[in-house]
Amino acid sequence: MSDAKKKKKKPEGPNKLKIKERMKLPRQDMPAQNPSDRVKNFNEVPYGLNDEQAFQEALRCLECPNQPCVDGCPVEVDIPGFIRLILEKDVAGAARKIKETNSLPAICGRVCPQEEQCEIVCVIGKKGKPVAIGYLERYVADYEREHKLVQLPKIAPPTGRKVAIVGSGPAGLTVAGDLIKLGHAVTIFEALHKPGGVLVYGIPEFRLPKSIVQAECDFMADMGVEFQNSTVIGKMDTIDELFEMGYDAIFIGTGAGLPRFMGIEGENLIGIYSANEYLTRSNLMRAFDPDEYDTPIIRGKNVAVLGGGNTAMDSVRTGLRLGAENAHIVYRRSEIEMPARIEEVHHAKEEGVQFHLLTNPIKFIGDDQNRVKAMECLKMELGEPDDSGRRRPVPIKGSNYIIKTDLVVVAIGNASNPLIPQTTPGLDCNKWGNIIVNDETMQTSRKGVYAGGDIVTGGATVILAAGAGKKAARAMHKYLMEEVKR
Amino acid sequence: MPKVVDNKQIGPMVWKMLVNVPRLVSKAKAGQFVILRINEHGERVPMSIAGLDKEKGLLTIIYQVVGKTSALMTTVQAGENISDCVGPLGIPSHVEKWGTACVVGGGIGIAPIYPIAQAYKDAGNKVITIIGARSKDLLLYEEEHKAVADELFICTDDGSYGHHGFVTDPLKKLLDDGVPIGMIMTVGPVPMMKFLSSMTRKYNVPTWVSLNPLMIDGTGMCGGCRVQVGDETKFACVDGPDFDGHLVDFDLLTSRLGAYREQEHKAMKHFLGDPGCRLAESVKKFKYPEEQAGTK
Numbered sequence: 001m002s003d004a005k006k007k008k009k010k011p012e013g014p015n016k017l018k019i020k021e022r023m024k025l026p027r028q029d030m031p032a033q034n035p036s037d038r039v040k041n042f043n044e045v046p047y048g049l050n051d052e053q054a055f056q057e058a059l060r061c062l063e064c065p066n067q068p069c070v071d072g073c074p075v076e077v078d079i080p081g082f083i084r085l086i087l088e089k090d091v092a093g094a095a096r097k098i099k100e101t102n103s104l105p106a107i108c109g110r111v112c113p114q115e116e117q118c119e120i121v122c123v124i125g126k127k128g129k130p131v132a133i134g135y136l137e138r139y140v141a142d143y144e145r146e147h148k149l150v151q152l153p154k155i156a157p158p159t160g161r162k163v164a165i166v167g168s169g170p171a172g173l174t175v176a177g178d179l180i181k182l183g184h185a186v187t188i189f190e191a192l193h194k195p196g197g198v199l200v201y202g203i204p205e206f207r208l209p210k211s212i213v214q215a216e217c218d219f220m221a222d223m224g225v226e227f228q229n230s231t232v233i234g235k236m237d238t239i240d241e242l243f244e245m246g247y248d249a250i251f252i253g254t255g256a257g258l259p260r261f262m263g264i265e266g267e268n269l270i271g272i273y274s275a276n277e278y279l280t281r282s283n284l285m286r287a288f289d290p291d292e293y294d295t296p297i298i299r300g301k302n303v304a305v306l307g308g309g310n311t312a313m314d315s316v317r318t319g320l321r322l323g324a325e326n327a328h329i330v331y332r333r334s335e336i337e338m339p340a341r342i343e344e345v346h347h348a349k350e351e352g353v354q355f356h357l358l359t360n361p362i363k364f365i366g367d368d369q370n371r372v373k374a375m376e377c378l379k380m381e382l383g384e385p386d387d388s389g390r391r392r393p394v395p396i397k398g399s400n401y402i403i404k405t406d407l408v409v410v411a412i413g414n415a416s417n418p419l420i421p422q423t424t425p426g427l428d429c430n431k432w433g434n435i436i437v438n439d440e441t442m443q444t445s446r447k448g449v450y451a452g453g454d455i456v457t458g459g460a461t462v463i464l465a466a467g468a469g470k471k472a473a474r475a476m477h478k479y480l481m482e483e484v485k486r
Numbered sequence: 487m488p489k490v491v492d493n494k495q496i497g498p499m500v501w502k503m504l505v506n507v508p509r510l511v512s513k514a515k516a517g518q519f520v521i522l523r524i525n526e527h528g529e530r531v532p533m534s535i536a537g538l539d540k541e542k543g544l545l546t547i548i549y550q551v552v553g554k555t556s557a558l559m560t561t562v563q564a565g566e567n568i569s570d571c572v573g574p575l576g577i578p579s580h581v582e583k584w585g586t587a588c589v590v591g592g593g594i595g596i597a598p599i600y601p602i603a604q605a606y607k608d609a610g611n612k613v614i615t616i617i618g619a620r621s622k623d624l625l626l627y628e629e630e631h632k633a634v635a636d637e638l639f640i641c642t643d644d645g646s647y648g649h650h651g652f653v654t655d656p657l658k659k660l661l662d663d664g665v666p667i668g669m670i671m672t673v674g675p676v677p678m679m680k681f682l683s684s685m686t687r688k689y690n691v692p693t694w695v696s697l698n699p700l701m702i703d704g705t706g707m708c709g710g711c712r713v714q715v716g717d718e719t720k721f722a723c724v725d726g727p728d729f730d731g732h733l734v735d736f737d738l739l740t741s742r743l744g745a746y747r748e749q750e751h752k753a754m755k756h757f758l759g760d761p762g763c764r765l766a767e768s769v770k771k772f773k774y775p776e777e778q779a780g781t782k
Binding site for chain 1 (some may be wrong): 509510513523528529530554555568569570571572573574575701702704705706707708709710712713714719721724737740741742743746747749753757
């Protein structure tokens with residue numbers, strides 16, 4: 001970072017364009033499957049930039065001395081640094097540059113909300129569109145993997161310290177990647193049969209191909225991380241038993257993992273899924289491919305998804321791909337308050353999803369087989385701001401109406417999973433059951449036990465989980481080297 | 487990958503599988519369950535624990551062929567591996583010294599009630615065991631239960647063995663006779679658990695049922711296993727599998743268990759018709775009840 005901080009009048013790097021010329025270059029569009037085709041398949045929607053597009057996009061970077069984009073990134077990726085390497089035609093080097101601070105570039109390049117992080121502060125974006133940092137990140141990571149240029153990083157000599165990581169989602173994988181490089185022995189315990197956590201069970205194939213997650217996990221394994229799948233910590237072994245087994249420090253990254261329901265009449269009818277269940281059936285268990293896989297899934301003709309986050313968008317778009325004739329988003333606030341990424345809302349609209357905003361379900365109606373056939377909704381209007389700072393939706397009396405639906409997906413968030421807090425004495429949680437940590441070190445109330453990701457924050461994003469993993473890894477390394485004697 | 491050390495037929499469409507999972511077995515307690523996945527394309531299926539051999543590290547699973555996945559299970563040969571066996575899951579059955587406790591097992595549920603009976607016995611209870619099946623050839627684990635029970639009642643629906651009638655008959659008699667039963671624990675088909683729970687309600691004896699709804703992860707993440715218990719929605723995987731039978735909505739449970747019936751029947755038909763499915767001849771004769779009745 002330091003060399004870039006020197007004030008420069010004239011660019012000295014590979015980019016010979018003047019600032020004014022750079023500002024005239026248009027932002028590259030990512031080619032994508034057209035909406036009418038893609039609703040019939042589960043293939044990834046955007047194709048990624050080609051070499052020429054990536055080069056052109058990289059030319060737009062102004063190489064600002066104060067690097068606001070780096071500050072905008074939760075894991076402090078050296079963004080101008082990797083873009084410069086693209087211009088030097090060292091794309092694999094660019095990928096390695098990202099990996100110095102982010103173990104999961106192919107994933108983050110796809111699912112990070114760059115528009116709220118690095119790209120929102122991009123200086124060129126003040127006048128026009130920001131540099132497509134996310135597209136470039138994806139491009140370099142895909143290039144490195146597809147050209148088989150992935151190299152194992154230097155691994156420090158063994159320290160003799162052992163680390164257990166509970167959960168193999170973005171937080172756990174980040175901790176694993178950072179600590180293995182520092183020479184610690186790392187074991188990841190995963191409850192499901194495949195590693196990746198939400199990246200595998202939650203995010204659909206059309207947004208994050210599972211082969212990419214597998215490649216990232218394989219890379220971890222090649223670095224020496226041991227994966228123990230199908231192992232439920234809190235049931236098979238407790239946190240205290242992990243210490244007894246010889247682990248010196250433990251990271252808990254178990255995710256949110258306990259779906260919330262609305263608590264209204266008829267919620268347990270057949271055909272009402274949590275988003276977790278619906279997406280897990282389709283993504284992890286691959287129920288979308290019944291010729292090959294045995295797990296069934298209900299294919300609704302009129303799918304209604306409750307919620308306005310990314311998970312809701314993933315669910316409704318999965319519904320379309322599973323053959324829905326009508327796919328609805330039902331959200332109690334207005335579009336501005338929707339937590340989903342603009343890009344995801346845009347994709348959903350392109351695919352024909354119908355949005356019922358300021359609408360709240362109050363009751364599900366079943367048929368004589370206990371299958372959902374409709375839901376009764378109320379229209380809402382926005383009142384005063386609530387605790388979250390968003391205007392509180394207030395029901396409009398007498399505005400009841402019926403939406404016909406044979407498949408409802410409840411995507412209103414998760415509560416925290418109780419398995420580890422229940423079995424770990426002295427582990428402090430807040431009133432929502434989220435583990436309490438020190439913001440700087442991610443250490444919990446238990447010595448040697450760290451936590452990060454959704455189990456700490458409640459439902460958030462992949463990159464925030466990775467950022468928490470990053471902080472935890474730093475503190476765990478310090479703890480292991482200073483306080484654990486070998 | 488967990489190794490299957492034995493897998494054999496023990497009754498009409500009923501099989502017994504022994505899986506070598508020493509760490510799981512060392513941690514498991516009566517009343518818990520596991521989730522199996524037979525192969526890489528398979529479903530995740532919850533299975534009650536029907537026996538734990540702590541010395542040999544063996545888990546016993548008793549299963550009945552009811553669809554494709556259970557039919558597929560029968561094709562696993564001793565010495566072969568299955569993809570996954572995860573557990574122990576769920577909260578172990580509550581055990582205390584009530585004085586006299588009664589366990590009731592119906593059909594395939596006779597097997598998982600056995601470790602629970604053992605746990606009650608080990609806690610110092612007098613154990614009254616009632617087991618029942620449609621007919622004699624479907625009655626399992628008689629010897630095992632004999633070894634544990636202080637009193638054993640056997641019932642068959644067709645009268646081919648033991649008492650001709652339902653498991654609720656001897657239970658009702660015990661309650662009418664004023665036997666001081668402190669706890670009734672039951673595992674069996676949903677209609678049996680429903681009928682039994684409604685019968686014991688007026689005697690005001692705690693009656694618990696072990697439920698086995700559909701689930702995926704078994705850790706609380708998916709919510710597929712939710713059951714209505716009184717006014718509350720509970721997740722069988724993390725809140726159960728045992729619940730107060732006087733509060734469970736059994737009708738909803740029955741519907742939810744049938745959520746995928748059409749897809750399951752189609753998959754099973756396809757599987758039975760597949761010449762490469764290496765099913766035993768006895769399993770190939772599988773018919774759904776409505777087919778047996780000739781209604782379809």
